Amino acid sequence: MKTTETPAPLPAESGAPVTKTDVRPPPPVKEKKEGTVLNVFSHGVLVIWAFMVVMPLLWAVMTSFKDDRSIFSSPWSLPDSLHFDNWSRAWTQANMSDYFLNTVLVVGGSLIGTLVLGSMAAYVLARFDFPGNRFIYYLFIGGMSFPIMLALVPLFYVVNNMGLLNTIHGLILVYIAYSLPFTVFFLTAFFRTLPTSIAEAAFVDGASHSRTFFQIMLPMAKPGLISVGIFNFLGQWNQYMLPTVLNTDPDKRVLTQGLVQLAVSQGYKGDWSGLFAGLVMAMLPVLAAYIVFQRQVVQGLTAGALK
16 A cells, blocks of 8 residues: 655744755856956956056156166166256257247147037027928038048138138137037937926016026036047147148247157157157146046046937
């Protein structure tokens, strides 16, 4: 005679209290392991990328304190002694001080003009619906895709006929026109993310459009302005083709032209130690600007990407 064994009741069915030993842990999830491998791989790629970016900068700074003989005999070694005369020679004898001042004037004036005009145009395109709104917006986008090399010849004739060739203010106007398409494109997306209720409340209180823009909306768009300002600063500070074509006056050269002149100084015998010192001088303002405003740059990029 067969007897069937009755399975023991579970603790919950028998009324017995459930203890910690009765609860079995869930099996390990395979996705967690795959996520760990992906994180390790992505961090490894970022480390390699950071090394590729930082290493040339460190090498340029290190080389700026060497003499010409050490640069070629032992390019990867630390300098035996710090040759600060490279910096003083580049700053005084190579006229880097004059080039630096000209660059500050050109980039500073063009940056202010670009942000003022670009923010006003972007605010109108983002907030007001009128016939031709999208057409004007797409014209600015089309300006981003137009290669600057195709515009050099007609641009030269236009600037020459206006009497602005070889002038600081002529370069400022050209830089503004060169930077406006991206500025309008970026700030239009940013202004669309700002709440409309505050502007409507200002209109109800009797504020004009200009007062609402400059006192309310523009301060709210500060992260976007800083972000696009940094991008424009990088492009204008490192611009070489436009000043080479439109500015041939030796007394009004900018830094990029000065570095090329420093590379072929004394005929075609390059002053390499002075060249690297001038190169580091040109890089320092860009690095300082990004280090100071890096948080605002990230905020502006994330906010502008929402729409």
